[in-house]
Amino acid sequence: MVQHPEAQAPGPATDAVRHSHGPGIAGQQPVVHAHGPDEVPHTHPDPAVDPHEPLLHGPRALRVGIGGPVGSGKTALVAALCRALGTRLRLAVVTNDIYTTEDADFLLRNGVLPAERIRAVETGCCPHTAIRDDISANLDAVEDLESSLGPLDLVLVESGGDNLTATFSKGLIDRQIFVVDVAGGDKVPRKGGPGVTTADLLVINKTDLAPLVGADLSVMDRDARARRGELPTVFLSLTQDRAATPVADWIRTLVAGSQHATTG
Amino acid sequence: MSLTTLLVLADGRLPAGGHAHSGGLEAAVSSGRVRGMADLDGFLQGRLATAGVVTASFAAAACADPQRWRDLDAGLDARTPSPALRKASRAQGRALMRAGRILWPVPALDRPAAQRIAPHHPVVLGAVAHGAGLVPRDAAVAAAYGTLTGPATAGVRLLGLDPFGAHALLAGLAGACDRIADEAAARAGDPVDTLPAAGAPLLDIGAEQHATWEVRLFAS
Ligand SMILES: Nc1nc2c(ncn2[C@@H]2O[C@H](COP(=O)(O)OP(=O)(O)OP(=O)(O)O)[C@@H](O)[C@H]2O)c(=O)[nH]1
Ligand SMILES: [Mg+2]
Numbered sequence: 001m002v003q004h005p006e007a008q009a010p011g012p013a014t015d016a017v018r019h020s021h022g023p024g025i026a027g028q029q030p031v032v033h034a035h036g037p038d039e040v041p042h043t044h045p046d047p048a049v050d051p052h053e054p055l056l057h058g059p060r061a062l063r064v065g066i067g068g069p070v071g072s073g074k075t076a077l078v079a080a081l082c083r084a085l086g087t088r089l090r091l092a093v094v095t096n097d098i099y100t101t102e103d104a105d106f107l108l109r110n111g112v113l114p115a116e117r118i119r120a121v122e123t124g125c126c127p128h129t130a131i132r133d134d135i136s137a138n139l140d141a142v143e144d145l146e147s148s149l150g151p152l153d154l155v156l157v158e159s160g161g162d163n164l165t166a167t168f169s170k171g172l173i174d175r176q177i178f179v180v181d182v183a184g185g186d187k188v189p190r191k192g193g194p195g196v197t198t199a200d201l202l203v204i205n206k207t208d209l210a211p212l213v214g215a216d217l218s219v220m221d222r223d224a225r226a227r228r229g230e231l232p233t234v235f236l237s238l239t240q241d242r243a244a245t246p247v248a249d250w251i252r253t254l255v256a257g258s259q260h261a262t263t264g
Numbered sequence: 265m266s267l268t269t270l271l272v273l274a275d276g277r278l279p280a281g282g283h284a285h286s287g288g289l290e291a292a293v294s295s296g297r298v299r300g301m302a303d304l305d306g307f308l309q310g311r312l313a314t315a316g317v318v319t320a321s322f323a324a325a326a327c328a329d330p331q332r333w334r335d336l337d338a339g340l341d342a343r344t345p346s347p348a349l350r351k352a353s354r355a356q357g358r359a360l361m362r363a364g365r366i367l368w369p370v371p372a373l374d375r376p377a378a379q380r381i382a383p384h385h386p387v388v389l390g391a392v393a394h395g396a397g398l399v400p401r402d403a404a405v406a407a408a409y410g411t412l413t414g415p416a417t418a419g420v421r422l423l424g425l426d427p428f429g430a431h432a433l434l435a436g437l438a439g440a441c442d443r444i445a446d447e448a449a450a451r452a453g454d455p456v457d458t459l460p461a462a463g464a465p466l467l468d469i470g471a472e473q474h475a476t477w478e479v480r481l482f483a484s
Binding site: 094097098121123124125126129130133134135136137139140 | 277279280281282283284285286355360362363378418421422478479480481482483
């Protein structure tokens with residue numbers, strides 16, 4: 001959508017741009033209308049009508065994608081983030097689960113998010129297509145949430161469980177988190193793949209299970225560093241840290257940054 | 265008209281939401297009516313003779329005169345008894361409008377802000393084709409063919425059918441698509457009430473049941 005300069009936050013009007021295209025006081029003509037000396041002469045045939053669509057809700061929500069293999073803890077992470085951030089931030093969730101109400105039910109049961117803040121989309125047997133190649137259904141879901149709930153600070157998009165190559169399109173999300181678990185073996189970071197290698201944050205979940213499956217966390221840490229360079233990786237056990245503290249902190253920083261960037 | 269532009273519009277990889285719709289095939293597979301390649305062939309023929317004809321006609325008409333979109337949209341509502349299918353059609357219309365307006369100068373089909381609900385997919389397809397500089401026959405052929413690609417791909421995904429075989433079915437229906445498109449283009453200026461109204465009650469019923477499932481891989 002093209003944003004009309006006048007639709008931006010009001011700032012001090014300079015002489016050259018002092019205009020009023022608004023309706024003014026009811027029943028009266030618009031008041032001020034000075035054109036600067038360097039302006040192309042023009043008229044305003046319908047001064048009371050702003051031809052531009054109103055900006056619905058100012059700056060748009062930060063969108064964070066959460067991907068990773070089946071069962072790695074994506075929904076558990078979403079629930080933890082809702083718990084940690086839900087009271088401070090206006091947030092909503094889009095899920096791509098095949099069981100259309102499973103994730104929503106889980107979030108409801110755990111009392112972390114009311115139903116109207118959750119939307120499910122079908123992925124036509126192709127979870128990665130829905131988050132990467134054809135993001136239409138997910139965009140619709142995000143837009144519907146924003147138009148029914150009003151301005152939001154954060155939208156979490158949980159992908160369907162997929163393999164290590166599934167990543168989100170930048171047309172859908174601003175940042176992405178990739179969740180793997182130690183139960184899949186300490187080889188996972190070494191295998192790499194776009195999810196592990198390029199995600200903005202890699203979460204290695206279920207560290208509580210490491211001793212049970214003989215996974216060496218230091219190996220995972222070393223391999224993740226090798227694969228990811230400067231990109232951050234955090235270890236997590238959602239059964240022990242029900243607020244997913246390191247991830248919630250990472251998101252808080254992002255939200256603060258994005259709000260600063262769009263309003264400041 | 266540009267043939268390449270038509271290919272872009274009709275490409276199954278155009279990010280316009282189509283991949284999540286099976287055109288009723290998921291319901292037909294689950295009820296056991298479509299089990300293998302021969303059934304898929306029958307399903308596609310039936311779909312082309314019903315949804316294909318209606319979709320092609322309305323896409324051609326909308327391409328010929330996008331200003332007629334409200335009437336055409338109401339005409340499609342009347343031809344779509346299943347609420348689930350209306351919803352699916354409007355969802356695909358919305359997605360195609362989003363994609364189309366980024367690609368080409370597509371005329372706006374806006375309702376008053378209070379009732380912002382996207383037009384049906386065939387209407388949007390016609391308008392997008394118009395914006396892309398295509399002619400009604402192009403819109404019709406893309407529409408007719410588009411009613412087949414969704415279920416054909418869904419058959420490959422849901423039943424593990426041989427993808428070459430599924431595409432052979434599509435190739436075999438090319439002549440039928442062309443004839444339907446010719447007819448649709450010839451009647452693109454007809455009044456809405458006289459445009460085709462072929463229905464497929466089993467698809468309507470299947471769509472209504474499908475919409476209530478707890479585990480659903482496709483949106484329709
Ligand atoms: N032990 C342990 N179990 C966990 C942890 N995090 C999640 N789980 C469990 O792992 C299972 C799968 O978690 P989900 O959050 O459903 O995983 P998911 O990635 O959303 O799964 P899909 O959406 O099906 O791909 C559940 O039984 C969780 O309770 C953890 O840190 N430790
Ligand atoms: Mg999940």
